[in-house]
Each structure stands twice: as structure tokens, then as C-alpha cells.
Amino acid sequence: MNGASREALAAARERLDALADNTSVDVTRLAGELAAVTALLDREGGLRRALTDPAQPGEAKAALVRGLLGTQVGEETLDLVSGMVRSRWSRSRDLTDAVEELADTADLIAAERAGNLDDVEDELFRFGRILAGSGELRAALANRTAGGDAKSELLHTLLGGRADPVTERLVTRLVTAPRGRSLDNGIEALSKLAAARRNRMVAEVVSAIPLTDQQKERLGAALARIYGRRVHLNLDVDPEVLGGVRVRIGDEVINGTIADRLEEASRRMAG
Incomplete structure (x- = not known):
């Protein structure tokens, strides 16, 4: 991201960290709701453009968010997304990318709270190595004709009970909604995001x-x-x-x- 989008993302990260400081906030639920918002923005180009239109007042865009999502997500998700659309974005797609990053980060915060962040980092790396060594698995997970449910079931067979639930959720979201990314790039981005939680x-x-x-x-x-x-x-x-x-x-x-x-x-x- 460049310019305005970079500043908007930095502000959104700060708001998420402030929320995460409150241990009463259910960050796992927050992650799931932000992932659902990501899917909505990715699917609805017109909505994405309306929420990033610099000619529209920030409060009007925040009101649109509350009107669309107010009965479907929690107050924390509403506050985060409303704050994001008040910001200025260089490209409409940057907003979707930012919401997706916050979803992944919220799941990583859940792992951090449980003392399992190191395990998640290692499991993401190991899964990347497994992908690199198995053309058959890579083909199955990247197959565009296979449904998301089938891919989720395959990943649950591979990871369920063997990896941290956060790892499974992160990988499943990447595989079922890659949004143009390769599996390799997606796993690498998740690994870097996990490392950033520890400033490492x-x-x-x-x-x-x-x-x-x-x-x-x-x-x-x-x-x-x-x-x-x-x-x-x-x-x-x-x-x-x-x-x-x-x-x-x-x-x-x-x-x-x-x-x-x-x-x-x-x-x-x-x-």
C-alpha cells in the first residue's frame, strides 16, 4: 500500500490493538466477523467503491456501514470498519486488503492470548514446507473447480487435532478465499504477520x-x-x-x- 492507504491501515492497526487490550473482547469472534466483511467487500465492487469514495463524507460512509452490518456483527467490528471507511484510501481494493489483515491479526491475537503464538508461527512455516514438497496437495488446494467445503474438509483432515485451531482457521481462509494470491505468497504473508505480533x-x-x-x-x-x-x-x-x-x-x-x-x-x- 502507498500514501493514504498506508496511513489508514496504520490507524486501523492501532484501533485493533486498543480493542485487544481489553481481554473481555472476543477476538476469535472479531476475526470471523472481519473475515465475513472481507468476503462482502471482495464480492461487491460497487459497495467497496462507495465506501472509499473521497467525495463522500466519512460520517456518511460510516452510517452506510452501520446500516448494512449493524444487525449482523458485533459493536467492536462495527467500530473498526466504521473507523476504516472514515479514512482516505488510495485504492478501493486497499480497504478490502486491510480488513482481511485485521481479521488475520485478530486470530493471531487469540493465539497470543492462549500462549500459542510461537506454535502457530511454526505450524504455518511447516505447512508451507509441506506444500512445497507435495505437488498433489498443492493442486488439490489450488483447484478452482473444487468447492470451498471440499477444501475445508481436506484441510481439517490434515490439520484438525494436529495444529492449533488458529492455524487451521488462517490456512482455511487463505485456501478457500485466496483473492488472487498464490498459496506460497499467502502462507509467507501470514508468517510475517505472526512475527510482527512479537516485533520479530x-x-x-x-x-x-x-x-x-x-x-x-x-x-x-x-x-x-x-x-x-x-x-x-x-x-x-x-x-x-x-x-x-x-x-x-x-x-x-x-x-x-x-x-x-x-x-x-x-x-x-x-x-
């Missing part, structure tokens, strides 16, 4: 064998010193990595593997 960066770490607890602590501390903030480690094992580790944070890759060093030596000899 996410590092994907690949090693030939599992790292010990001491090695994980040392690596985490070293990366925190480099980047000036806590870093959450998503760990993976690849037997083809001959030694050391390979770390990716965003677009930056830190190579420390024997295989990489051998490849570099070969290039120098060939030159």
Missing part, C-alpha cells in the same frame, strides 16, 4: 542435521545483534547441506555451508 523478524534456517538448543540460542542471539531486534527461527533440515547453516531473512541470504564454500572455490579455480 523471521529467519529461515537450513542445516544438514537438526540444531541443538544451544546452537539455536547462539544463532538467534547472533542474528539479533546483527539486525537489532529479536529474530524467530524457522528451522528446516536438508541433507544436501554438507555443513554449517544457510539463513534467509527477507531477500537477504547468509551462506555458511560447506557446499557453498566448495562451489565458490570451484568458480575461482575455473576463473
